[in-house]
Amino acid sequence: MANGNEVVTVKQRTISGGSVSEADLPAGVVAPGRAEIAESPLAQAIRRLRRSTTALIGVAIVAVLLFVAIFADVLAPLSPTASDQAHTSERPSWDHPFGTDQLGRDMLSRVIYGSRISLAVGVSSVLLALFVGVPLGLIAGFYGGKIDTGVMRAMDLILAFPIYLLAIILMVIFTPTAGLIGTMKVTGAIAIVRIPIYARLVRGSVLSVKEKEYIEACRALGVRNSWILIRHILPNCLAPIIVTTTLGIATSIIVEATLSFLGLGTQPPTPSWGWDLKANIAFIQANPWLSLFPGLAIFVTVLGFNLFGDGLRDALDPRLK
Amino acid sequence: MRTYILRRLIEIVPTVLMITLVVFVMMRSVPGDPVVALLGDAYTEEDAVKVRHEYGLDKPILVQYTIWLGKLVQGDWGTSILSGRPVLKDVMIRLPVTLELIALSMAVALIIAIPAGIIGAVRQNTWADYTATSVAMIGVSIPEFFIGVLLLLAFSVGLGGLLPSSGWVYLPGTCPTMLCGVSVWGNVQHVLMPAFALGVGRAALLTRLLRTSMLEVVRTEYVTTARAKGLGERPIVFKHALKNALIPTVTVMGLQVGFLIGGAIVVETLFAMPGLGTFGIDAIIARDYQQVQGFALITAFAFVVINLLVDLSYTFLDPRIRYS
Numbered sequence: 001m002a003n004g005n006e007v008v009t010v011k012q013r014t015i016s017g018g019s020v021s022e023a024d025l026p027a028g029v030v031a032p033g034r035a036e037i038a039e040s041p042l043a044q045a046i047r048r049l050r051r052s053t054t055a056l057i058g059v060a061i062v063a064v065l066l067f068v069a070i071f072a073d074v075l076a077p078l079s080p081t082a083s084d085q086a087h088t089s090e091r092p093s094w095d096h097p098f099g100t101d102q103l104g105r106d107m108l109s110r111v112i113y114g115s116r117i118s119l120a121v122g123v124s125s126v127l128l129a130l131f132v133g134v135p136l137g138l139i140a141g142f143y144g145g146k147i148d149t150g151v152m153r154a155m156d157l158i159l160a161f162p163i164y165l166l167a168i169i170l171m172v173i174f175t176p177t178a179g180l181i182g183t184m185k186v187t188g189a190i191a192i193v194r195i196p197i198y199a200r201l202v203r204g205s206v207l208s209v210k211e212k213e214y215i216e217a218c219r220a221l222g223v224r225n226s227w228i229l230i231r232h233i234l235p236n237c238l239a240p241i242i243v244t245t246t247l248g249i250a251t252s253i254i255v256e257a258t259l260s261f262l263g264l265g266t267q268p269p270t271p272s273w274g275w276d277l278k279a280n281i282a283f284i285q286a287n288p289w290l291s292l293f294p295g296l297a298i299f300v301t302v303l304g305f306n307l308f309g310d311g312l313r314d315a316l317d318p319r320l321k
Numbered sequence: 322m323r324t325y326i327l328r329r330l331i332e333i334v335p336t337v338l339m340i341t342l343v344v345f346v347m348m349r350s351v352p353g354d355p356v357v358a359l360l361g362d363a364y365t366e367e368d369a370v371k372v373r374h375e376y377g378l379d380k381p382i383l384v385q386y387t388i389w390l391g392k393l394v395q396g397d398w399g400t401s402i403l404s405g406r407p408v409l410k411d412v413m414i415r416l417p418v419t420l421e422l423i424a425l426s427m428a429v430a431l432i433i434a435i436p437a438g439i440i441g442a443v444r445q446n447t448w449a450d451y452t453a454t455s456v457a458m459i460g461v462s463i464p465e466f467f468i469g470v471l472l473l474l475a476f477s478v479g480l481g482g483l484l485p486s487s488g489w490v491y492l493p494g495t496c497p498t499m500l501c502g503v504s505v506w507g508n509v510q511h512v513l514m515p516a517f518a519l520g521v522g523r524a525a526l527l528t529r530l531l532r533t534s535m536l537e538v539v540r541t542e543y544v545t546t547a548r549a550k551g552l553g554e555r556p557i558v559f560k561h562a563l564k565n566a567l568i569p570t571v572t573v574m575g576l577q578v579g580f581l582i583g584g585a586i587v588v589e590t591l592f593a594m595p596g597l598g599t600f601g602i603d604a605i606i607a608r609d610y611q612q613v614q615g616f617a618l619i620t621a622f623a624f625v626v627i628n629l630l631v632d633l634s635y636t637f638l639d640p641r642i643r644y645s
Contacts, residue, residue, distance in 0.1 A: 157339065160339065162624055169347050258465075261590075303462035
């Protein structure tokens, strides 16, 4: 077995005519004399990421947001849904740092709890799209032929739609509701819209990778297709997948906020930034703070993921800088 | 070239058919139908069945679609069940508002993005570049409606209500009925904030793209050649580099049309504008089948036509690209 691998390595080296990177070697083979000195691609990426101030700011924002969302129960001074009729539409004060809305609910608590919906929908919709889109792209690219045509036709159909039109109609079909179920509906609608992005991305990478000599070598060795896909092809698509996912969370959070703004996101009483912003625009003359804070929260969250994603892209693929 | 354009124009038909068919089927799988809203409190199952039969809503979906299509070919976009108004007429009344909004927001985007992207690339790693890239980063992270709210706070709430917060005044000659406000200045006042709200995000995105592709282009050999033959920096940037760098930017601008349509819905809702965006969202929420079909038809058509224009613009930007 070891001999067989050695032969493959040598053959690969002569064919490609260049140096062999770690990723190009078949599983279990360590490039002689290089493993000890060379940094793994992951370590290199982390080192590059740590050098970028903007990326670190992004990581910090995301970390703080995760903390706020997880510990919302502890951090929020009041219940986000408890209305205090004696204190309605108040401007920011010591008791209510972000003011209160027309129902007398504490805006700070609503913004803190709103982070849960925003992050939950943003992250889970992208992950859902990833878990459906990546296998579709892998299969379409690897097997080609009719499977490829079928899958990509379906993806093109989704992409042929202006994305908001599709998301809006999907939400009308799902009928927006409050609470966890409502959140899951929004997640599903956004995920469906984002699946083709992953399918296309992965299919493209697979097409370029599958003709490489080391995949041919795997085939010659009799490696199963599923193993080739997961162990040898997927790792080559990981960098763009990670970057697309991070930046995709930012986009999904904007789409969620936009759907909420149009009244088609998670329904009240569940606190949601988009909905709060929209609900308070009617009172913008009397109390501008009320629509300012939820909007700022959306902006900071999206900025955090965008900075992090940009940093990751530069770190994972320096050629793209 | 002519045959290419012709072929592309013919290809528009199946795409538009597909989009309208999918919307048709999806809308009819939405719980509740317009008949429920039409009958309102007087709703009885008997009446509903009668009304559904009257409008042909009891036929199989594909038959309904074929009927819709047959009328469309004759120039009849159908009549809204809820308002009783012809859909084509409503679409034509609202189209100029949205066209003006989108055209102006694209103009805002280009006026900001082209200089900012060039400065970012030509003066890479200077304070000018850092300012352009930071502002662009902030710009891509703000949703349109929040930019709109900030503009409202600045110009409608603050500054003594300099700009109106909602409504619309038509340009002379575009007023579709006898009853609308017409004035150039009024139109400018009403369109400024929405156009900026929609344009700033695009400007930020295009700035980032243009900067990246400019950075790539200025390192290519033909730019070095241009420098070597003694050409000044200005013609190199504007005549040689910019055109090539614009190709990816134009592609993305075309892809952005999908976002612009969504953005128009949001911005028109925020500023209460009588455009196609508010028409579409109201129709979808009210399940007004005929109006939704009209909205889907016009957006699908705009979407594919703009993508065709994008492909054609490549031949202008890079004459080596030819279609046959």
